[in-house]
Amino acid sequence: xxxxxxxxxxxxxxxxxxxxxxxxxxxxxxxxxxxxxxxxxxxxxxxxxxxxxxxxxxxxxxxxxxxxxxxxxxxxxxxxxxxxxxxxxxxxxx
Numbered sequence: 001x002x003x004x005x006x007x008x009x010x011x012x013x014x015x016x017x018x019x020x021x022x023x024x025x026x027x028x029x030x031x032x033x034x035x036x037x038x039x040x041x042x043x044x045x046x047x048x049x050x051x052x053x054x055x056x057x058x059x060x061x062x063x064x065x066x067x068x069x070x071x072x073x074x075x076x077x078x079x080x081x082x083x084x085x086x087x088x089x090x091x092x093x094x
Contacts, residue, residue, distance in 0.1 A: 005033045 012026035077084075 001037065002033075005029060005037065 009026045009029055012022045012029065016023035016026065
């Protein structure tokens with residue numbers, strides 16, 4: 001699929017020397033391919049949440065790993081900077 005898209009882009013660029021609108025078409029084609037075509041990432045397809053897109057178990061595993069990593073960082077921040085954490089909690093409640 002990538003070869004076809006790249007070949008089409010080259011053809012559109014060559015045609016663009018006569019009419020610059022073809023260059024815009026080439027850019028649009030590359031954008032669509034990069035954004036939607038190359039097996040879009042799990043975060044963009046499922047919204048990054050489990051069950052949002054009916055993703056695969058690997059999607060959920062990566063979500064869970066990311067969530068656990070964030071929780072570890074938050075616990076570490078609370079442990080190493082207790083005064084800043086309390087200040088944040090006070091301002092958050094107001």
